Amino acid sequence: MLYLQMAITGISMGMLYALMAMGLTLIVKAVGVLNFAHGQLFMLGAYLTWMLTYSLNLPLWGVIVCGIIVFAICGAAYMFSVYWPLRNSSWKVTVTISTLGASIALKEFVQIVWGTIPLTMKPIVNGVFHFGTVYLNYQYIFIILIGGGLMALVYILFEKTFLGKVMQATAQDRYCAELIGIPTIVSIMATYMISMVLSGTGGWLAGPLFLVSSSLGSLAQKAFAGMVLGGFGDVKGAIVGCLLIGMIESFGLIITDAYKDAIVFAVLIIVLVVRPTGIFGEKISEKA
């Protein structure tokens, strides 16, 4: 029973990483940039929903609706400030460096606006779920349901809708996309918006478990690890990789509490030595 509890906690944490990793992968595919400020977008999501909940006193549905709108706007603003002005730079790594700058700026920004003292946030439903000897904070269940549901929606958007095809086409061949008349600025913007909604929602869900503070952004390290573990650049790989990372972390507690992060990265390194392309790596080379 303890194992079941650990599995659920692990999947739940993995889901938070996956919310980041899915957005990261979508941006990598769309513009070829690894967004090092992704953890800070996650953190920003937590602060923004904290503001909607406690400064504006919105009810839950209001937080969700306004949250999505605010995240989408932030995603677009992020693209126009960090990516768009530098997109034609002859030095490819320029945009990546600018995301590093953005991560510092966002961290400073939330500290100026909300202070340096961590903020507390109530879970969606208070209390503990128990089933036999399994005791779980409800929030873990909500993370799995809401995170999983949101990722499924984004998956459907990309695979089944016309806009999704347009975004995929833009990601696969930008030049060609422009020639057939895709307003690539719109489709890249949509990708950033979706990416921010995923991350921001992650921040909202994580807020009650951790505290809302600027260190929330460091959770992105696990998302990066999950992406590499699953096979860099593959959406399904990123999700599976992150869920695995969450599980490893959770079960790693059996062995050691102090070194659980070290265990995650040890497993990552071992997997990469055995399988340098990550778990879903083959699919990528096929596509190229």
Next chain:
Amino acid sequence: MLEIKDLHAYYGPIEALKGINLKVDEGAAVAIIGANGAGKTTLLNSISRMVKTTGSITWNGQDLTVLNATKIAKMGIMHVPSGRHVFPGLTVYENLEVGSVNWHSPLKDGDYTKDLEFIYNLFPRLEERKNQLAWSLSGGEQQMLAVGRALMGRPKILLLDEPSMGLAPVVVNELFEKIDEINQQGMTVLIVEQNSKVALHHSSYAYVIDDGKITMEGPSEELANDDRIVEAYLGKKRG
């Protein structure tokens, strides 16, 4: 009618086009032949507004140089790039589907049953492979898909960049016959080619481009028999 006057194009300090003048009448099939590096792709990129230029480009009197690539496609000017530019991770059907994006909103699907029917009739192999991912197609099929995808955009003029590139001679002939067929149904076609023989055979008027300048022009048949062309571009000895 597409009309280009004194067109110059630049890549930084490099002047790739040095004053091009040309005209493509409605319904015509015009070829531009030239060696590698002559400026053929740059010329098409100028029309589709993918490079910066000076000089004038007009389409039925409207100035194209003030527009962006999206607007050019919306007007029905469809540039099919060279080198099998398909969306590799989308299926054949999806590639065609997104080709319709210029005449409706990217947010929703349009009604293109008739367009699809026409394209599948023209290239039956695309229908056979409609659920295959585009990267898995042969070179010829990918080129057909690129043309088919352009046709989904309901073009008024097709700008084809070296459709013969990297294809076996049989496939090249098959493809150009299809292009003829499209042209005979009223589509204006501008073909840019290194393969002068095929291009001259499948066009009515042609220009020769060399080092960013038009060096010769005339009815394709005349150019095909011109000694200078025969020697320089058709690879045959005189007499």
